[in-house]
Amino acid sequence: MVTVTQVDSGSRRQVLSNAQGFFRIAALPPGKYRIDAEKPGFHRPPGTFVGLDQGSTATVDLQMEEAEVSETVTLEARRARAGSLLAYICGLSPGSGCETIELEPTLSAQSDLPLLP
Numbered sequence: 675m676v677t678v679t680q681v682d683s684g685s686r687r688q689v690l691s692n693a694q695g696f697f698r699i700a701a702l703p704p705g706k707y708r709i710d711a712e713k714p715g716f717h718r719p720p721g722t723f724v725g726l727d728q729g730s731t732a733t734v735d736l737q738m739e740e741a742e743v744s745e746t747v748t749l750e751a752r753r754a755r756a757g758s759l760l761a762y763i764c765g766l767s768p769g770s771g772c773e774t775i776e777l778e779p780t781l782s783a784q785s786d787l788p789l790l791p
Contacts, residue, residue, distance in 0.1 A: 675688055675689075675690060675691075675711070675712050675713070676688065676689050676690070676691055676697045676699075676709065676710070676711045677709070677710045677711075677712075678699050678702070678707050678708070678709050679707065679708045679709075679710070680702075680703070680705050680706070680707055681705065681706040681707065681708055681723070682705055682706065683705075687699055687702075691711070695736075695738075702726055703726075704726050704727055704728050704730075705725070705726060706723060706724075706725045706726075707723070707724050707725070707726065708721045708722070708723055709721065709722045709723075709724060709734050709736070710722075711736045711738060713738060715740060715741055716738040716739065716740055716741055717738065717739050717740075717741050718738075719736050719737060719738055719739075722734050722736060
């Protein structure tokens, strides 16, 4: 999404760029404009300012860097039936809900503690 804001009046126009990132906004009145761009998964670049005279055309090159993707996973476990656990797992993918799975606990040399009720 590209937003062009006329600095003096505050009027705004928004357009979507094409697959290559090109966009065009026609018939803007003369004035000073701020151009902002945003795309999910990318950092927003700082606004770019450009002045337009009557009948002029401006080309603006905005560089957008990919943002780091991070996930948060929440795991909550409770005893379900003797010797098993119910685990509620949330946040495995953006917009996903929670899933309930039944786990069979195993003991190892690192973790040989009994499960508490």
